[in-house]
């Protein structure tokens with residue numbers, strides 16, 4: 001198979017972790033006789049520095065031409081504390097999501113038995129957790145009308161959803177639930193928000209098309225609690241953009257394996273695969289960042305982007321082996337054990353494919 | 354002193370837990386020579402059933418005439434799964450907040466040493482946690498314009514904030530921080546929302562008036578993570594209404610003492626004190642609900658509502674004593690220990706004042 005992959009390394013540790021995923025993907029491609037065509041493009045602060053724009057048109061062209069996008073991370077602290085900055089790396093992210101039509105962010109949260117002690121939660125709370133949060137990614141308050149009035153003294157943002165947007169996301173959620181434990185939880189704030197009432201209404205109307213799926217409806221504040229109390233009680237969660245932003249991040253830390261969590265964003269034009277962690281600027285260039293989340297995102301790319309399940313499984317097996325044998329970066333090494341460099345972990349994984 | 358207290362018991366376990374607080378308040382008043390005038394009024398589902406309205410005008414009159422409001426809980430499951438219900442208990446809550454001008458919800462999260470094992474978090478994560486979330490309560494997307502378009506197929510909600518609303522809440526936050534560990538964290542989503550940028554701008558402008566306070570700015574998604582990872586790193590958090598809804602609930606479960614957490618809502622016309630737990634309909638009428646959160650809310654009422662610190666401290670001391678001696682309801686009793694009834698706990702507390 002011919003695999004055309006757009007490579008968007010981004011900022012901070014992005015380039016380093018993406019490099020390791022490239023090694024692994026190339027090794028897998030070699031083994032299974034696929035041809036990979038990588039095309040790199042600029043994004044984030046790196047793109048602002050180079051061309052004054054966090055998601056340049058050329059980058060968009062590259063993504064549109066690709067079968068999948070492998071993404072590192074973006075964001076740089078020099079933009080973080082200036083509310084008046086006019087060009088920001090995050091704008092690139094939002095523009096990219098919109099222009100590529102990446103309407104569904106898929107965020108699994110699961111545990112690795114060998115890492116369960118890293119969880120801030122007690123073992124009996126976190127054990128058995130295996131959930132997916134499906135976050136709507138191109139609508140809601142992220143993309144609604146916003147602005148100032150009264151000489152800048154009043155600010156507003158608008159959250160808008162259409163029935164079609166909700167159906168598109170919910171359909172994916174029902175289908176995923178069908179392939180898993182058949183439980184779907186729709187998360188909203190229907191006791192206050194009109195957009196949430198439309199979510200609930202729309203999902204309720206779809207229930208009859210998926211009679212095997214057990215659907216529940218919960219308020220976002222209640223879910224913020226239950227994710228900490230009994231995360232293993234969830235299977236598939238669907239929710240709107242802003243709630244998804246908060247809940248996916250909350251869910252990511254409870255696993256204790258944050259540095260290992262992959263994600264995908266399913267799009268109209270193409271799909272994008274990226275680690276859930278950020279650009280971690282403090283570690284940039286030090287060859288110490290954990291590349292496993294990006295490598296596991298590449299596994300998701302094989303399975304969900306290219307429909308190549310065996311290739312994906314091989315990557316996961318090798319990652320598990322690296323964990324079992326302690327070929328890990330300092331964040332996972334544990335006191336007294338040898339910590340490997342980012343690049344060493346990548347080399348080891350590629351060699352073991 | 355003459356203490357005029359409006360008593361809004363509400364739904365579910367509301368009446369039972371409020372009853373115990375009344376016993377305790379009366380005992381304290383007796384001891385310190387205060388005269389308490391209680392005026393009960395309807396709210397929530399109970400008010401809908403009686404007069405078709407969750408926050409009737411008569412109830413509002415009672416609250417306006419009082420020095421403080423002691424509140425139980427509202428909400429009833431029969432309203433929960435009908436997105437088209439036109440009258441809902443929660444509307445009463447929102448109307449009450451708006452009409453009483455309850456602009457700041459104060460939600461402490463702390464741990465009781467004897468209950469720390471109840472936390473879903475590991476001991477080393479939760480120990481030392483003592484934070485306050487100050488949630489803006491009468492603005493934002495809760496009270497903005499909302500509705501439908503396109504024959505009901507598009508729904509929208511608007512989040513609006515004015516500089517004055519933000520200043521009012523932030524001022525309280527700065528002042529609270531001054532009386533504590535002098536750390537203030539402003540939580541927003543300034544990388545996306547215009548209203549959040551106004552929050553950040555406004556708080557930044559106020560920093561110079563409180564030079565002793567160390568201010569940080571964090572995105573809501575990051576805080577949703579850090580509250581689970583290192584809750585003890587926070588002192589005072591200020592945030593807008595919806596983020597506050599989510600984060601206060603998340604914070605409440607990490608302590609392991611959810612059934613004990615009090616809250617207050619500071620208002621223009623009067624202030625309101627209530628347990629953070631809900632109406633817990635499954636337990637209603639069974640005399641098993643834990644009354645301590647309501648009793649501790651009454652302590653907050655003495656201290657913050659009436660400026661009577663000694664009275665508040667006495668209540669807290671007696672509550673600690675009940676915990677130490679195991680005079681607790683079944684949720685706290687622990688396997689093999691005697692569980693006391695709601696009313697027995699109230700009687701014991703009153704007798705020990």
Ligand SMILES: CC(C)[C@H](C(=O)O)[C@@H](O)C(=O)O
Nearest residue numbers: 075090093094245544545574
């Ligand atoms: C950087 C920011 C705009 C972004 C978001 O809020 O969507 C990030 O938090 C994420 O979740 O990918």
Ligand SMILES: CC(C)[C@H](C(=O)O)[C@@H](O)C(=O)O
Nearest residue numbers: 191192221443444446447598
């Ligand atoms: C019942 C609901 C409207 C309310 C809110 O969202 O404010 C509740 O969750 C709360 O936090 O008091």
